Amino acid sequence: MKDFFVRLLEKPALYIFTMGLLCVVLGAAGTISFQGETIAVADPAWRIALAVAGLALAGLGAALIARDTRNPRPSQPFRLDYDIFIASPMAALDDPAAYHAQRQEVAAITEALHSHAGIEKVYDAGTKIPAANEAGEKMGAVKWDPKDFAAEVDLEALRHSKYFLLIYPHRIASSVLFEAGYALGMGKPAVYVVRKRDQLPYLMQELNNLSRIYPQVRIWECDDTAAIVERIRQTGTRMFTADVPAPDC
Known part of the structure; x- marks a missing residue:
């Protein structure tokens, strides 16, 4: 599992997927706190827009990850057995x-x-x-x-x-x-x-x-x-x- 996440960090698809999830969470909750910092979005319209954009990004990231796991060509797969x-x-x-x-x-x-x-x-x-x-x-x-x-x-x-x-x-x-x-x-x-x-x-x-x-x-x-x-x-x-x-x- 450790190798899996280490390899994911080297893939742009991970950042797309993670950014999408963050947008979805922020749009749904309205606030995100991390290490003492808080990001808040109060406007309902912006929250809906963020959630929609987040779903799109998360879907794209998931699709890229799935494509790479099926592709035998990448030199750095998601796991090293x-x-x-x-x-x-x-x-x-x-x-x-x-x-x-x-x-x-x-x-x-x-x-x-x-x-x-x-x-x-x-x-x-x-x-x-x-x-x-x-x-x-x-x-x-x-x-x-x-x-x-x-x-x-x-x-x-x-x-x-x-x-x-x-x-x-x-x-x-x-x-x-x-x-x-x-x-x-x-x-x-x-x-x-x-x-x-x-x-x-x-x-x-x-x-x-x-x-x-x-x-x-x-x-x-x-x-x-x-x-x-x-x-x-x-x-x-x-x-x-x-x-x-x-x-x-």
């Missing part, structure tokens, strides 16, 4: 050993985020896959969600996350690249963890050097999980702050 959205290849990995190794790496990174970076609420789509499915000998045994449903769930979770973390172990055609683009478009501060920078698509390789009018992106080149965890430990809560140098892996 997650501190961070972790994107790592899953369905794109057709080797069970690689898949399980990737899940272990994500688990270690998640633990480091909890312990050193002040991260509490994490969205990781991999945690939604039942353990029985992960134990399958073939990747085909994993029961993935329907593609359209998975896309909607992931995009909504990404929209309601504060930060974005891309774990991209090697060049691979994976949905994580789509998620990275979506996060960039919404202005989410991001960290891309890669083995080598040139394994990223061409336009992503220097995103950390864009001017500050664009979302903050940091690219970490780390050789293994231990190096990633150590970098999170050293960087701590500054890991998503682009103007603070981070130690090398």
